[in-house]
Amino acid sequence: MANSRFEYVRSFERENYLLPDTWIVIRVDGRGFHRFSDRYNFEKPNDLRALTLMNESAKVVMRDITDVILAYGDSDEYSFVLRKQCQLFERRESKLISTFVSTFTAAYNQLWSVHMGPDAPLDVGHMPTFDSRAVVYPSDKILRDYLSWRQADCHINNLYNTTFWALVLKGNQTRTAAALRLKDTFSKDKNEILFSEFGINYNNEPEIFKKGTILLRVTKDVTLKNPQDLSERQLQREEKKLKKAEIQELHIDLIGDDFWNERPWILNN
Amino acid sequence: MANSRFEYVRSFERENYLLPDTWIVIRVDGRGFHRFSDRYNFEKPNDLRALTLMNESAKVVMRDITDVILAYGDSDEYSFVLRKQCQLFERRESKLISTFVSTFTAAYNQLWSVHMGPDAPLDVGHMPTFDSRAVVYPSDKILRDYLSWRQADCHINNLYNTTFWALVLKGNQTRTAAALRLKDTFSKDKNEILFSEFGINYNNEPEIFKKGTILLRVTKDVTLKNPQDLSERQLQREEKKLKKAEIQELHIDLIGDDFWNERPWILNN
Amino acid sequence: MANSRFEYVRSFERENYLLPDTWIVIRVDGRGFHRFSDRYNFEKPNDLRALTLMNESAKVVMRDITDVILAYGDSDEYSFVLRKQCQLFERRESKLISTFVSTFTAAYNQLWSVHMGPDAPLDVGHMPTFDSRAVVYPSDKILRDYLSWRQADCHINNLYNTTFWALVLKGNQTRTAAALRLKDTFSKDKNEILFSEFGINYNNEPEIFKKGTILLRVTKDVTLKNPQDLSERQLQREEKKLKKAEIQELHIDLIGDDFWNERPWILNN
């Protein structure tokens, strides 16, 4: 068949192999979720059902791809951390980012009605979709700083949103007026508005809103050795355990040292 | 807030901007669809419902992303051709491949029950997912050769599958025996088996199976000029027309010159 | 020997294979030549010996690397055009740019005393060095535009420098005053200054200053077919002819069509 005469086009394909022995983070981000959340009437400032849907979708990814050692998510984004020794898809960037985002998207769409209820059917013209990117980090310190960056960002956004929506929903201000009021304010100003005008103590807000969600496998008896040091059979057994491992959901600080000191196996894997 | 002290991690992000003035093809591929199609009892060798589901999902992508000028699909894969002048996401590779695969995945999951019927509900542990890649082609000739490669591949696979499943389903052979029988055979051998043993004239098989599916927008009155030559308002008007344009489904040869001669606007856009 | 235990470090090496079937241009640029030309007393605004040295160095590169089909240079830079089908070093970017710049540098250093005379010996602390980059261009038109860009740049710079140095050397102005005088002037203003104040008709300036230098091989009897279509022996014979071919030096316009129409083999190779 004439296929061979066209097959040369393969030579135009390029692969980016992510640098070995570095932490890979794949971050999945909602596309146009501002408008999307309006359309489907997400509760403001936080919709617990939608956050649960994000978390459950991330768990599907984590169960499917056992190289993920930790995931962190908030709002409409999720970061998946792959261990340094990860050889999944030979560390090919396209394969990694497309597989993660596709699995996440499929889960989010499938689990939508479970978590959002039957009253909010999805419209094919306005489906939840995501983009994704891969970044490599050469050291444990920088990986921690990446996760700290996302958690600090979660807090900053949540404090802003909590105050903004208090002004709008409880203070009956227009969105424009609320935005104007918050322009150039500091954290303490927002805390003050919340407390003095709406009787809200920000510290008492739910941890899942303030800290986001950390997902970890409960894998006491899994060795997580370098795959190259394991026999084929050991690998399969380990893989099986990882697939079945319970996934733990935490809403705690990961910026300080405590989180890491109590779980040394994360960085030492 | 302490965010700034972590923000340096952004400097680790890298972008690959695809070479300007080249055709971009984004190919979406089913992950593990061999097993997936078994699990959900796809008809063999071709399941018309599943092909329709692929085509309808591709149309959702095409309606969403108007830079797609042509799409070609068969089996569990779809190639989306973006015009040379495309500036979508500044031609950033990660953004492009993740957005396409996410949109395709969402559509496929949402449309599943519409096309596969209510009797085949998806199981979250076994969802349809896809990967994707982007490739750039520097000339019209090479783009055509790429599409010819995929269509020739469709034919080769379909002839094989048609014969294989005739041997299995009508000839009552085991899968192993059928594979062995077909090893090292040429096209004419397979045609002969089909005709003499099963009375099947391969030429009479449905065109969608033999040729795959070409998707084109019916855009008589859209200029498709270089975006840089259009005013903001003209751009919006053009975009609107493209979004509403009917999408045509063809199952015809695109290897020969006729297809292209009859539609000069595809390459001249 | 223990080498194998360290050999894994090879897996950190990455190669960028330049996109096939595109024009490759490798541009070599002088490092800090402003100061360098001061140190070695280059004549201003143009030093014919230094330009000759650049041209002769480029010829050494062209004789060494027969994939170069055309070279263009002016001032302290040279662009080498490699034909689309070029497979040199499998089109690996690092190998290409380092080999070109090293060969050019070696030639420039070796030929220095030949062209600059024995009175200007090079000092190891202040040697002529260059950097380089590779860029691919997908079409003939864009390649021509690239070369036009460099030639237009040559003219712009030369007109400026000719006027600047006339003001300084003949008009006895300080460099600062001359620069100030030329700020925001158009071409016609500079032509006017040259003519009315110094009696210089810019059009009569030497072509090598105004147009730069084009290098071409005189290769009437070399086929320049796609290497894949030639036998090993034909390749060697072709290579031999190319190595021996005379290299022609032109100082003419390449922006208009004439240059290309008269030499159709350049783009059709």
Added chain:
Amino acid sequence: MANSRFEYVRSFERENYLLPDTWIVIRVDGRGFHRFSDRYNFEKPNDLRALTLMNESAKVVMRDITDVILAYGDSDEYSFVLRKQCQLFERRESKLISTFVSTFTAAYNQLWSVHMGPDAPLDVGHMPTFDSRAVVYPSDKILRDYLSWRQADCHINNLYNTTFWALVLKGNQTRTAAALRLKDTFSKDKNEILFSEFGINYNNEPEIFKKGTILLRVTKDVTLKNPQDLSERQLQREEKKLKKAEIQELHIDLIGDDFWNERPWILNN
């Protein structure tokens, strides 16, 4: 001037910014030095003048580019280690590899007659040229393994070459016979040949042949802080000291821990 109409070609240029906070190694390699060393009658198996020429050329590079913290070379190759925080040329790969190879080439050509003597004038048709590549290593351990790899390679090659040339020059064997004799031999076999047949104790061979050359700056009073933590003036003062610092030449083991333990500032810079 019409330059602007061509300036769009700049958009085809791509930059690869090497990953931050990783060790950069730039390795310069002789092109065709096997044949080159024959042409210029290098002494076999090692030509001390040629090694000195390599070392002196590397010192020119090191004096010019103060981000180099250590260099290691043997035979016709040199590896330059840039500290993790290096921001030279914004870590642009093309700029880095071309600048290093050009500076090395210029130095090697200029210093040729100084070290090789006036009897071996270079011929422009057969000049010494080099290629180069950049590789990043994410951790101190992997950087050390890289350098160990090169030093182990030096030893392996030197033992082979010493034995090979003893067989040829002292044993009067043909090159083919000598190669055949050494095929599949181990280190101890080569040591045995040297000792029993030629009375050579390999251990007594010069260290520069067995270990290669390590170049280090003597920089007791230079802080080598992160450039971002220094004022402009501090930076300039530090740079000045680095430029003037004496460069030390060592021919010692760097595979074991001693080298590193005695010089903790190399990895801690």
